[in-house]
Amino acid sequence: MxxxxxxxxxxxxxxxxxGALMTESITPIQADSSYPTNGTPSGPPFQFLGGYLVGGFSQQPADINTISDQSYSLTVNGNRGFFDPLFLNNITWYEYGDNHKWTQVNQTNLLPATLTTSTHVTQVTTRYYQAALNYSGFLSSKTFWSQTAKVTISPQAVSATDISVDAASDTLPNGNSINMQAILTPSNATDKVTWSIDNSSIASIDANVGTLTANSDTKKYGPVKVTATTANGLSASKQMYVGALQDTVVPEGQTATFSVKGFPTGSSIIDWHQVTPDGTDTIATNQPNISAGTGTNQLKNGILTIKNTTYAQNDYRYYADIQLPDGSQKATTNSATLEVIKGQxxxxxxxxxxxxxxxxxxxxxxxxxxxxxxxxxxxxxxxxxxxxxxxxxxxxxxxxxxxxxxxxxxxxxxxxxxxxxxxxxxxxxxxxxxxxxxxxxxxxxxxxxxxxxxxxxxxxxxxxxxxxxxxxxxxxxxxxxxxxxxxxxxxxxxxxxxxxxxxxx
CATH class of the missing domain: 2.60.40 (Immunoglobulin-like)
Structure with a gap:
């Protein structure tokens, strides 16, 4: 016993x-791929060791529910990739209105770029907004398109009766950002949503728009609970994971797996590494009972499988070298620990x-x-x-x-x-x-x-x-x-x- x-x-x-803090009634809501687009949204950017290997929008415009005649703001931020043209040319905002046409409404050459406007309505009305980010060089140019943001405008305030939280992925590699999504019922509820997390040592979040940013230090990774709370007291949470790899715990003799998540589609694993407690670094797949296979989103060699674990492997660490989709850039994941529980x-x-x-x-x-x-x-x-x-x-x-x-x-x-x-x-x-x-x-x-x-x-x-x-x-x-x-x-x-x-x- x-x-x-x-x-x-x-x-x-x-x-x-x-106490209470008075703020405008602007609520981020879930994005929808069925929204109209003026240009095809670019893939997500990817950051590594403080620089962007893949360019794009590091902050996307969030869907908003608001009230007639009340000012609302949409913000984007972006970065050029390593091989993109050098100079920022402009950021252009477009609006899709009742005439079902896209119209330019604002242009600036400063990042982050915020569009602030208001609309008078007598019934529930929608507007769509998209931003284009243009970089130029001596012989070339590159344009990134943001996701489309939907703004739902109601004649008066609408109280939320339910809330849930979602995100495009539950894993966020170190140094990168993702937009959390608050899904309200009814869909045009105008209650303000405030965001918070339970572990600020590994990530941060924009309390107003829900942009979650992972710490760039690859030694800081793990689970973080993201909570959205409405002004009328409703709340919901979602467990997110900072770091492309997470620690694994298995009993001795069982199979352990490590899975790389959060890297751009089209990436592939070059090598998996095994690091012993004394710092010896070897190619993991050269070891007995260790193999790699297809991972999440068809990531080549994205899952490492360790069969018949032994207590001698306790506290071994594993990480992966990754080839990014353009074929010219490489990155390295954080290293995660294998904990083997000994017991006869x-x-x-x-x-x-x-x-x-x-x-x-x-x-x-x-x-x-x-x-x-x-x-x-x-x-x-x-x-x-x-x-x-x-x-x-x-x-x-x-x-x-x-x-x-x-x-x-x-x-x-x-x-x-x-x-x-x-x-x-x-x-x-x-x-x-x-x-x-x-x-x-x-x-x-x-x-x-x-x-x-x-x-x-x-x-x-x-x-x-x-x-x-x-x-x-x-x-x-x-x-x-x-x-x-x-x-x-x-x-x-x-x-x-x-x-x-x-x-x-």
């Missing part, structure tokens, strides 16, 4: 009054150190507690083995490893202590039982529930041999019942996990 403890930090409770016996190899916060990342207040609220988990490094007394991880990972071919199964249970103010020692609500942790995996399936009253709860029971269970519990929530017995400070609780080598009590 194995017993693990982990720390669960719930919130830092602050006293204070709420039944083992509980990972339990999460949860941190819960409000979905909009604002401080939790006394008034929130008085009404009752639900908090969401966030990935963070500030509780990882904070005191040396906890065995949890900061990736919200749960992992049970059972390599035994003739086992009778196993049983995983857990209990949670009451939440206690780490400064005052006060128990949340005066006694346990007012906080419910709902553990949810990334498929949306509920793994189990714990109440902060030390009740032991069965999480999973397995009666089959040689069965490994793993889950990413990042979508988990914590529901706090209304109470007035709470004081400012940080509230912590401890989850006690017990893994027994029998399937039944």
């Amino acid at each position: 194995k017993h693990l403890r982990c720390l669960i930090t719930i919130f830092s409770l602050l006293l204070g009054s709420a 016996d039944l083992s509980l190899d990972a339990v999460p150190n949860f941190v819960f916060r409000k979905s909009d990342q604002t401080p939790l207040s006394i008034s929130d507690i008085a009404k009752g609220t639900t908090l969401t988990a966030s990935k963070t490094v500030d509780v990882k083995n904070q005191t040396g007394n906890y065995d949890g991880n900061d990736r919200n990972a749960l992992f049970v490893y059972d390599p035994r071919p003739a086992s009778s199964g196993w049983r995983l249970s857990a209990s949670m202590s009451p939440f206690t103010n780490s400064q005052t020692g006060q128990i949340f609500g005066g006694h346990g039982g007012l906080a419910t942790l709902t553990m949810i995996d990334t498929t949306g399936q509920a793994v189990g529930q714990l109440v902060d009253n030390q009740t032991n709860t069965l999480i999973k029971s397995n009666s089959k041999p040689n069965l490994t269970a793993d889950a990413d519990l990042s979508p988990s929530t914590l529901t706090l019942q209304p109470t007035s017995l709470v004081t400012p400070g940080q509230y912590d609780a401890t989850i006690y996990w017990t893994l027994a080598n029998v399937p039944n009590p």
Whole structure:
């Protein structure tokens, strides 16, 4: 029987009054490939080591919902590629109106380029806008066309009833940008949308238009949760990944894969590299049991497969050299780590150190507690083995490893202590039982529930041999019942996990 403890930090409770920032009611909405175009939109640019190997629009114009006679703005930014003509000539804006024709409405020679205008309507009306970016040289010129942006104009304000978040890709190589898309219901809702992320150390986001930019340092990569929040309080999130490669965790003996994502269509892998902990760099595909195959978007050799992993490969790192579509430029991905979990016996190899916060990342207040609220988990490094007394991880990972071919199964249970103010020692609500942790995996399936009253709860029971269970519990929530017995400070609780080598009590 194995017993693990982990720390669960719930919130830092602050006293204070709420404030509001007044902004214009302009809402970025999802782009649509069916929009009319004045010129064929160019492919996305690609940046590497501070320079653009492929030119184009690094910031696209975002779709907007707005109100009659209210000013609205569209902004683009762009960069020339390594082999593009040297001089910026102009940026021209075009509008597609009720006459179903494209008309030039603005021209400038400065980047970023912003078009600001307004329209009077008596019924819901649409306008489309597209920008052309022209570079010229002594003997040549090159024009990039932006995506088409749709502006929906309503006679009066329309409140959103639902929101979701999407993006053209869930992976963003270091140094590059992507437009996040807020999809509102109804489609002409005019509520202002504000954007935020949970990990500013690896990416940044424009709070107004949702342009997500990955850190250019290839050592900074990993998941980042992007959240869109409407002015009337609706919110939704999407998990994005900074870096073309992500870390992989597998039990010893299992197959591990690394997949390159986010590079332009038509790219191909030249070589995969393997780097040992002592820094020895070799071609990975020259090693036994390692091969490369077609990856996402038909990327040649875009997936690296490592069969029959051994614990000796733990902490090996892998990266890829890539040929870009024009055939003249090369780039290198970030390097990602292979973590091999060693285990000959039944083992509980990972339990999460949860941190819960409000979905909009604002401080939790006394008034929130008085009404009752639900908090969401966030990935963070500030509780990882904070005191040396906890065995949890900061990736919200749960992992049970059972390599035994003739086992009778196993049983995983857990209990949670009451939440206690780490400064005052006060128990949340005066006694346990007012906080419910709902553990949810990334498929949306509920793994189990714990109440902060030390009740032991069965999480999973397995009666089959040689069965490994793993889950990413990042979508988990914590529901706090209304109470007035709470004081400012940080509230912590401890989850006690017990893994027994029998399937039944």
